[in-house]
Structure formats: structure tokens, C-alpha cells
Amino acid sequence: MDAISDSVFTDFTTVDEFSDDPSLLTVILDISPKGWFNIRSKVTLNDVTKSLLVFLNAHLSLNNSNQVAFITSSPQGSRFLYPNPEKNYDERSNGREPSPGLINKGMYRQFRIVDEAVLIELNEEIEKTADSISSNNAKSTLSGAVSLALTYTNRMLNLDQSITTTTASAINSTTNMNNNSSTSVTNSASNSSVTASGGSGSLTQMKLRILIISANDEDNINYIPIMNTIFAAQKMKLSIDVAKLGEKDSSYLQQAADATSGVYLHIDQPEGLIQTLCTAFFIEPSIRPLFILPTNSNVNYRASCFVTGKSVDLGLVCSVCLCIMSLIPKNGKCPTCQSKFDEKILQQLSKLPLVAPRKKRKVDS
Known part of the structure; x- marks a missing residue:
């Protein structure tokens, strides 16, 4: 037992350098009404927002150069809550009292700016979602939110190289x-x-990561956009962490976390969400090899049909563009590249499987 315990705490990758570089944390909150309605008895969106604000404040307190961003994903689209280019809460906070009932007056100024911006914009976004909840447009826009996060991250990485601590x-x-x-x-x-x-000694490289909080149990995420965002995150060496609420796992979010060396955690008891955020998701990716983090070995790598949009276990693949199909198109062409399939191959695929006749068993006299 001692040998096992020693190997658990000693077999890890050695990290040569430790740096105090600033970090950018982008939080994506999926506010799809159906997912939060299913877990209303366990946790509410209000409780999750409070835990996220504490998590953001803790991230800002680690380094005075740390930055945060907050994005919401709803059936109506994805939108930045903070920073919001249309509203400058930094200027509004000068000489003005915080909004009543939202922020404590004696709060640290940077915390107050972030918390007030997130709460005000989130309330407006929830009201818009409630007004259009009767619409049939229930497709997830999480892939668009991840694209916004990657775009903002790339801007902070390439245009703001003069960040000093x-x-x-x-x-x-x-x-x-x-x-x-x-x-x-x-x-x-x-x-x-x-x-x-x-000087080159003070120029720092910003650390990047994305945290997704979702309670949506339906795999209605567009497969092609979410895979493109995963490949872009891999190229940027950016980790995508996922805190999945609800009853079911999300196969596409599992693939996103696994492909980018992030942490995927299905939270069964969201009552103590703040403890989970400050333990499993609070550690920077650069020093994660020194810690024993929760791992997800059962990753669902199922793809999505390009025609129906549903997950498939067994399908057809176009030899030209690698388009995945769960059924044969009626026009005999690829829905993506419009390549015409061979008629002989289509006839073979359209044939039903033949059942070989059973041989009659001889009965001894």
C-alpha cells in the first residue's frame, strides 16, 4: 500500500519553470431554459451565478494583471456580458453608487465592476430569453459562444503583447x-x-483557458462548428474545461475537454458548486501536472450526421470530403461537396442484408 501511495504522489510530469504571467479566464454560461428547468429542484441559475462571481473574483485576486470574460449562450444567440464594448462600466462606476440590491458598496473596485456588469447584463439576457421562450428555435448556440471566446482570446494574445505585471x-x-x-x-x-x-524581460505571455457551464441534456450542438472550435483551441494551446450539470453527459463537450487537455466533470450534486469550481477548475493548466485532477476515461467519440444532425454509431463517409451520413441521399450526391457517388456502390448499400437459409437437421431413425 505504501508503494502504491508513493507512486500516486510522485509519478507526474516535472514542470521546469513557474511563471507569474497573467491569465485570461473566459466563462461561457449556457442559459437554455429547458436544461435549467429540469434541475430546478437541485440548483437555480441564481445560485450558479453567485458561485461563478465568487470564482471570477478569486481568479482576479491571484494576480493584479489577470483578466476575465463572461459570455452567455441562449437559443437567441451568444453575447458578451463582460467586457461589453457598448457599455463602459469602469467609467460608470466613478462617482456613482452601485445598483441597489446587486453589489455591496464596500466591495473591491475591480470586483464591483465585473460583478455589476455580469449581473445587469445577465438579467437583461434572461428577460429576452423569457419573452421568446415560446418560439420553436431551441437549437444550441454553444459553438458560437466558443467561437466568440476564441476570437477574443486571439485578440488578447496577439494585440496586447505589452502586458506587464x-x-x-x-x-x-x-x-x-x-x-x-x-x-x-x-x-x-x-x-x-x-x-x-x-524591455523583453517584462513582456509576459498570457495564459488562456475557457470554462463552460451547461445544463443542457440534449446533443443539439452543431457538430461541424464545435469541431472547428476544438481544432482552433488545439492550435492555440488553449484548454477547455467543462462543468456539466444535469442528468446526462454531453458527448461533444467531452470531446472538447479531452482534445484540449481540459477537465470535464459531470456534477451530480450542484449544491456545492463553489467548492467544485475552486478545486477542480481553479488550477492553471501550466501546473496541473503537479495535481491529481478528476479524469474522464469514458469519452463518447460519436460523430454527428451531416444530413439529419443526430449522433450516429454506424454511418457512411464520403471519400472526398469525409462527410458523415447516416442515410443515403436521394439525389446520390454528397450534401457537402456535391460529389456524385458510384451507382453500383449505392445499389450495394441500398440492398437489404440477406439471411442465409438454415440447413435442415437430419433426424436419426
Whole structure:
């Protein structure tokens, strides 16, 4: 038993470097009404929102350069709640009291800006969803929300390369002061400021990850867009974590977490969601090899039919574009690339399986 316990805590990948780089956490909340209605006896959307706000505040408190983003996915579409380019809550918070009943007046300023923006925009989004709940458009827009998150992440990664942390600036200033102890105080201060702002030592690489919270039990996610977002996340080396509520697992979200080295967790008891968020999903991907995280070995890799949109166990594949079909098209052409199939092959596939006749058993006299 001692050997087993020692191997559990010692057999992990060695992480050579630890950095204090800033991190961008993008949270995607699926507010499909049907999924939250099915788990109304266990947890409400209000309770989940409170837990997410605590989780976001904890992420911001780790580093003063950490950033967050909040996106909602509803049957009407996907939308940014924070940051919202149309509304600047940073300017609105100056000289103005927080909205009554939403935010505590004595809260830290950065926490107050994020919490107030998320709560106000989320209330408006829920009202819009409630007004159009009678419509038949119940398709999931989660793939669009992930696309928005990847677009915003790519912008933060490529356009905001001049992000510096207070820790790096302090280290550079201390180093320059020690090296230039013989020079004047003014020159050393100017040199340290130049190094902190323009030197390569203070430029940091932002860490990226996405967290998806969904209670939708139906696999109505568009297969092609969600797979494209998975491939894009792999290329960006971005982890997609999934906190799945409800009764059923989501095969496509399982594939997203497994392909991007993220954490997929099906939460059966969402009453203690804040504890799950602060343990399984709070650890940065760079130091996850040092921890024993929940793993999902039963990943459902089923694909979706390009014609019907339903999951298939056994189907047909186009040899030109690799289109997956659960049935033979009536026009004999691929629905994606319009390639014409061979008539002989279609006739063979359309034939029903033949049952060989059973041989009569001889009866001994």
C-alpha cells in the first residue's frame, strides 16, 4: 500500500519553470431554459451565478494583471456580458453608487465592476430569453459562444503583447538598481522604467483557458462548428474545461475537454458548486501536472450526421470530403461537396442484408 501511495504522489510530469504571467479566464454560461428547468429542484441559475462571481473574483485576486470574460449562450444567440464594448462600466462606476440590491458598496473596485456588469447584463439576457421562450428555435448556440471566446482570446494574445505585471517590473527595477549602484538615483530610476515598459524581460505571455457551464441534456450542438472550435483551441494551446450539470453527459463537450487537455466533470450534486469550481477548475493548466485532477476515461467519440444532425454509431463517409451520413441521399450526391457517388456502390448499400437459409437437421431413425 505504501508503494502504491508513493507512486500516486510522485509519478507526474516535472514542470521546469513557474511563471507569474497573467491569465485570461473566459466563462461561457449556457442559459437554455429547458436544461435549467429540469434541475430546478437541485440548483437555480441564481445560485450558479453567485458561485461563478465568487470564482471570477478569486481568479482576479491571484494576480493584479489577470483578466476575465463572461459570455452567455441562449437559443437567441451568444453575447458578451463582460467586457461589453457598448457599455463602459469602469467609467460608470466613478462617482456613482452601485445598483441597489446587486453589489455591496464596500466591495473591491475591480470586483464591483465585473460583478455589476455580469449581473445587469445577465438579467437583461434572461428577460429576452423569457419573452421568446415560446418560439420553436431551441437549437444550441454553444459553438458560437466558443467561437466568440476564441476570437477574443486571439485578440488578447496577439494585440496586447505589452502586458506587464507588477512583479516583473519590481524585479527589473531591483536588478537595475543593484547593477547601477554607482550611478545616480535618477538614472537608475529611468533605466528601470525603460526596462519595465519596453524591455523583453517584462513582456509576459498570457495564459488562456475557457470554462463552460451547461445544463443542457440534449446533443443539439452543431457538430461541424464545435469541431472547428476544438481544432482552433488545439492550435492555440488553449484548454477547455467543462462543468456539466444535469442528468446526462454531453458527448461533444467531452470531446472538447479531452482534445484540449481540459477537465470535464459531470456534477451530480450542484449544491456545492463553489467548492467544485475552486478545486477542480481553479488550477492553471501550466501546473496541473503537479495535481491529481478528476479524469474522464469514458469519452463518447460519436460523430454527428451531416444530413439529419443526430449522433450516429454506424454511418457512411464520403471519400472526398469525409462527410458523415447516416442515410443515403436521394439525389446520390454528397450534401457537402456535391460529389456524385458510384451507382453500383449505392445499389450495394441500398440492398437489404440477406439471411442465409438454415440447413435442415437430419433426424436419426
